[in-house]
Amino acid sequence: MAKKxxxxxxxxxxxxxxxxxxxxxxxxxxxAETSNFAGTTVEHAHSKVSFKGNLLNIIDLPGTYSLNPSxxxxxxxxxxxxxxxxxxxxxxxxxxxxxxxxxxxxxLIELGYPLVVALNMVDLAEKKGIEVDIEKLESxxxxxxxxxxxxxxxxxxxxxxAVLTVLHENKRPKPINWSKDVExxxxxxxxxxxxxxxxxxxxxxxxxxxxxxxxxxxxxMLMEINPSLKKSLDEVRGELEARHNTPAYEVIxxxxxxxxxxxxxxSCQVTRRKKIGWQKxxxxxxxxxxxxxxxxxxxxxxxFVVIFKVGNPLEELLLGPLNGLKEYLxxxxxxxxxxxxSEGLIQGIGGGAAIVLPYFVPLLFMMSLLxxxxxxxxxxxxxxxxxxxxxxxxxxxxxxxxxxxCNVPAVISTRILxxxxxxxxxxxxxxxxxxxxxxxxxxxxxxxxxxxFWALGFYVFNIFLLGVLGRILSFFFKEPSxxxxxxxxxxxxPSLKNMxxxxxxxxxxxxKFAWPxxxxxxxxxAIMQYFQLDKYVxxxxxxxxxxxxxxxxxxxxTLVFGFLxxxxxxxxxxxxxxxxxxxxxxxxxxxxxxxxxxFISFFIPCLSTVAIIWKEIGRKIALLSVALNTAVAVVISxxxxxxxxx
Amino acid sequence: xxNLTQAPYDKxxxxxxxxxxxxxxxxxxxxxxxxxxxxxxxxxxxxxxxILVRDLSSDTSVALGRGIAQxxxxxxxxxxx
Numbered sequence: 007m008a009k010k011x012x013x014x015x016x017x018x019x020x021x022x023x024x025x026x027x028x029x030x031x032x033x034x035x036x037x038a039e040t041s042n043f044a045g046t047t048v049e050h051a052h053s054k055v056s057f058k059g060n061l062l063n064i065i066d067l068p069g070t071y072s073l074n075p076s077x078x079x080x081x082x083x084x085x086x087x088x089x090x091x092x093x094x095x096x097x098x099x100x101x102x103x104x105x106x107x108x109x110x111x112x113x114l115i116e117l118g119y120p121l122v123v124a125l126n127m128v129d130l131a132e133k134k135g136i137e138v139d140i141e142k143l144e145s146x147x148x149x150x151x152x153x154x155x156x157x158x159x160x161x162x163x164x165x166x167x168a169v170l171t172v173l174h175e176n177k178r179p180k181p182i183n184w185s186k187d188v189e190x191x192x193x194x195x196x197x198x199x200x201x202x203x204x205x206x207x208x209x210x211x212x213x214x215x216x217x218x219x220x221x222x223x224x225x226x227m228l229m230e231i232n233p234s235l236k237k238s239l240d241e242v243r244g245e246l247e248a249r250h251n252t253p254a255y256e257v258i259x260x261x262x263x264x265x266x267x268x269x270x271x272x273s274c275q276v277t278r279r280k281k282i283g284w285q286k287x288x289x290x291x292x293x294x295x296x297x298x299x300x301x302x303x304x305x306x307x308x309x310f311v312v313i314f315k316v317g318n319p320l321e322e323l324l325l326g327p328l329n330g331l332k333e334y335l336x337x338x339x340x341x342x343x344x345x346x347x348s349e350g351l352i353q354g355i356g357g358g359a360a361i362v363l364p365y366f367v368p369l370l371f372m373m374s375l376l377x378x379x380x381x382x383x384x385x386x387x388x389x390x391x392x393x394x395x396x397x398x399x400x401x402x403x404x405x406x407x408x409x410x411x412c413n414v415p416a417v418i419s420t421r422i423l424x425x426x427x428x429x430x431x432x433x434x435x436x437x438x439x440x441x442x443x444x445x446x447x448x449x450x451x452x453x454x455x456x457x458x459f460w461a462l463g464f465y466v467f468n469i470f471l472l473g474v475l476g477r478i479l480s481f482f483f484k485e486p487s488x489x490x491x492x493x494x495x496x497x498x499x500p501s502l503k504n505m506x507x508x509x510x511x512x513x514x515x516x517x518k519f520a521w522p523x524x525x526x527x528x529x530x531x532a533i534m535q536y537f538q539l540d541k542y543v544x545x546x547x548x549x550x551x552x553x554x555x556x557x558x559x560x561x562x563x564t565l566v567f568g569f570l571x572x573x574x575x576x577x578x579x580x581x582x583x584x585x586x587x588x589x590x591x592x593x594x595x596x597x598x599x600x601x602x603x604x605f606i607s608f609f610i611p612c613l614s615t616v617a618i619i620w621k622e623i624g625r626k627i628a629l630l631s632v633a634l635n636t637a638v639a640v641v642i643s644x645x646x647x648x649x650x651x652x
Numbered sequence: 653x654x655n656l657t658q659a660p661y662d663k664x665x666x667x668x669x670x671x672x673x674x675x676x677x678x679x680x681x682x683x684x685x686x687x688x689x690x691x692x693x694x695x696x697x698x699x700x701x702x703i704l705v706r707d708l709s710s711d712t713s714v715a716l717g718r719g720i721a722q723x724x725x726x727x728x729x730x731x732x733x
Contacts, residue, residue, distance in 0.1 A: 074678060294695070399717055
C-alpha cells in the first residue's frame, strides 16, 4: 500500500453539509494545510496524522453530490479521486438523510477503492426517529460503517481503527448487483472495453460511467480513439433507453436510487419521519415571507455591531503600542534610510495586526457561525428575489456577505457559483462592497466628522450603486443564468470548537497570502518616500487629484497606498497633509473629505483583490474590474463635486 | 398535471416528471429528487421568489428558482399531514 511518500493517502469524500469537513478538522486539527489541486485554483485541505504509530496523509475533497460532476469544483475533486488513486476512501454521510446519501456510497463501492463509511450525525438521525442497524448496514454494503458525531469528536478513534484495518487487509468493496437487465448491459459493455483503454479505477466502473456520461466531448473523443467501442456503447444505451423509456443516465440513476432506498429500508427503523419540532418552528419563522426579512435585517445589523464592538477597542488597544514603537524608532534611528525602512516594516506588520485582524477575526468567526447553523443558505433563499433584479440569484449572496469583511475571500468563494457568467458578474461587483478596511475609513472620517447618519447614508448609497451596476453588467452578459438550485440543510446548533477551528484555518490563509504583500508594499513605499519619489507621483497624479477631484495635490500618493491596502490611505492621508487626526479639518474641507472617501472607496480594488481576481477568473476580468472601478469612482466623485458645488 | 409554481401549499404532491436539460435534471437527481417522490411546498416567498420544496421520500429541503420549479411537473395526491 505504500507509495510515493511512504504513507497512505486517505481521501475524505461526502456530500455538501454531511459534516465531512468538520470531521476532517476534528481529526487533522490545527495542522491542516490548504493547497490547490495541480493546475487549478480549487483548494483542498490535507494533513498528516499520526495514529497508533501509523502516519496517514488525510485529504479533504470539496463536497460533491455524486461522482457525476456537475460543476467546476466537483470536476476537479473527482479528477483527483480518479487520477491520484488514494489508498483508501472515507465516505462521510449524513445519517439523518441516509437514503439519499447512500447513492453516492454505492458509486464509491463501484469505484472499488478500499472504503470506510463514516455514518455522521447519528445523534441527529436518532432525534428524527431514524435508528440505524449498523451491522446490517455493514453487511448490505460490504464495507465497515462507523457511527460518528463530528461536532463532538465522537467515533474518531473507531473510524481511524477501521481505516487501519481496511488498509492493512487492502480490502476492496464488491459491487452490488443491479436489476438483471441493467446488470446484463453493463457486463456486456465491460467485456468490450479493450485492455489498452484508459480505464478509471476498474472496467465495470468505467463501463457504468461511459453509459452515464452524455457529454459530447467524451463521445467525440471515443469516436476518434475507438469507433467500434463507441458503436457498442450507443447500442447498450439505446437498449436501456428503449426498455425504460428514459435517457440512459437516468436509468442508472434510478437503479442506484432504488438500491440505496432498499438498503436504507432494510437497515433502518424509522419511527417517525417528521422534522424535529424546534427546527420546523424556527424554519417557519426564519423563512417566513415577511418576518424572514425582518430577521435577516436584524441578523446583519447584529453581525456588524458585533464586529465593530469587538474590533474597535481591539484596534485602539493595538495601535497604541505600535505608534509608541514608531516614536521610539524616530528618536533612536534619526531620519535616515534605516528609520524609513523599519517604519515601513512596522506599518506593514502592524497594519495587518492592528487594523485588519481586529475586524477580520470576529468577522470570520461570525461567518462560520452563520454557516454552521445553516443560516447562510436561508439568507440566500430570502435574497434570491432581489438578486434576480440585478441579474443574479441567491447563490451570489454569500460571496457578497463575505465581501463586507474582505473582498479577497469573497472572490474565492464565487467558485460555488455554477456558471461562469454568474461568477464574472459577482466578481466584478464584489469590489464595490465596502470591505472592513474601507468601513474603517468611512467610520473614521465620515462618521467621526459628519455623524453616523452620513455613514449610514453612504452604505445605503453603496448598496443602491451595487444594484445599478448589477443591472448594467447583466445587460452585457446576457446568457440566461441556470437558476437557483440550493439545498437548505437542516438547522443545527453551532459548535464553538468547530467555529474556532474554521476561523483559525481561514486566518492562516490570510496571514500566508495577504500579509506578506502588505509588508512588502509598505517597505517599497517607505523607500520611495526616503528618496522623495512620492513627489513625482503627486505631480503625475495631479490632473486627477487636483483638477478633476479638487483635492490637495499631496493626496496623490495616498491613492498609491490605497491601491496596496485601502486602510493605508487613511494613515497616509494624515501623513501627506502633515496633520494630526483631530486637526484634519484645518487642512481640508468637509466636501473634500467626502470626495476623498468616495473616491478611495470605489477606485481600483486593492492589490490583493486584483491579484485574486487575476488568479481566479483571469487577466481580462481583473483588468476590466480595475477599469470599471476607476471609471465609476471618477464619475461619482465628479457628480458629488457638482452637487456639493466645490 | 401542473408545474411546481402552480402547486398549492397545503397539499402533498407527487413528482410526475422532471423536464429541462441534462444539467438541471442531473443536479436534481443527485439532490435526491426522483420521479414518484412525494413532496411538499414549505414556504411561500414574496415577489416571485424561489420556492422551498421538501422531498418527503429523501427528506431534503431544496430552494428552487422559479425557472427550475416550472420544469418540475407534479400531481396532487392528498392533504398535508
